[in-house]
Amino acid sequence: MTEQQATPRSVLVTGGNRGIGLAIARRFARAGDRVAVTYRGEKPPEVADAAVSEGFLSVRCDVTDSQQVDRAFMEAEAAHGPVTVLVANAGTSNDRLLVRMTEEDFTSVVDTNLTGAFRVTQRAVRGMLREGHGRIVLISSTAALHGSAGQTNYAASKAGLIGFARSLTRELGPRDITCNVVSPGLTQTDMSAALTPDQRRTLLRQTPAGRLARPDEVADAVAFLAGADAGYVRGAVIPVDGGAGLGH
Template identity: 55%
Template sequence: MTSTAAAAVPAATPRTVLVTGGSKGIGRGIAERMLASGHRVAATYRSGDVPAGVLGVRADVTVPEQVEAAFAEVESALGSVEVLVANAGITRDTLLMRMSDEDWDAVLATNLTGAFRVARRAARPMIRARFGRMVFISSVVGQLGSAGQVNYAASKAGLVGMARSLARELGSRGVTANVLAPGFVETDMTAELGEAAVEKYTAQIPLGRLGAVDDVAAAVEFLASDAAGYVTGALLPVDGGLGMGH
């Protein structure tokens, strides 16, 4: 019975996947998982490197010309982008009264406007193909808020409105747009918080642990899959229950 049920599960259709910000942390984990699942994967990066087997494209999503060049390179090497994972993001944390215009502009330019640019560039080929998956990486902070992160929270909340508008615009063409909201995930960034801060955050999480990068990557894999063809405009939290009710 078990073997028959397993055999009935269709294999994932190999797709061309582009992950922005794929050199470290969550983005790198997503690129690795999608590659391991048999997809053709490209990832943009500004520094560092990308996983072996992934097509690395150096690009800054705040520069329109670099976005265009990145898509052209991916299309030439792997074909049109069928799955877009808009993950590139930065932080410039400080309290409101100390936050400069530059702190605000830099975070919005990367996290929100950058996502808009890559979505706009990906949309036309997806519409022509009548198939596409867009996944925007937000954060639990976009729903809960966080002192010292006015810019970051605003940018991550904005992705929800963007994705839901795209879901309405593009749904009739077979293109889905969804948002993933990770909570506190074990990355180099959270490692810098210190043991006391990590214990404090962990105590607020119903599952009692920080998330792993692969927890997020697995959810992305689902939203990008054929199995999620009837899921669009969704906000999927991967936060151990931290943001329940939001």
């Protein structure tokens, strides 16, 4: 059973319309938090026909646009109060071998995955400093830790989140604002569903658990880092990868 929050928090999850992001948003909502999710394309299933449904606020936002980020926060704050929990999950991939990768292929992925996380985190921290507390969780990937052929852009952007989180941890010092990273491995999402059978078998052979992660398992790690019991966990990288990274 999910433990209910004594006082509902204002939570913002970027890229919360499907997969891992949606599982994270549902996890917070079940705990009684007020949850806003951003989406760039289709709305989350819960809010396909209404702006607010089942505790969710749906906000259209492209994290590569600072003005849209600011509007998303203003909508969330107007509905739920100051955002004190941010999960930067919005991401994209555009896989190609380096010799075939264009500069646009590289920079567009970095702009969404890394600079997008910078935009939303910077906006969130301003409010958290005023509130005197906050929790920030950045969603990385095992590709950041051990690399992945054809994903130099993706792996670089996800690795950058780790340095970003640890540097921000030093900036925030003794304040009650934490910044941590969750690094999922192969997870049951649309991205993994697009793999060929051979690709899937290869990846599973590299995963000691022998199976894909469930989005809820990633959400549980995020919920812990965002909770009161993780106040002394700062600048950490939590792998949820079935052992694929083996601590790297």
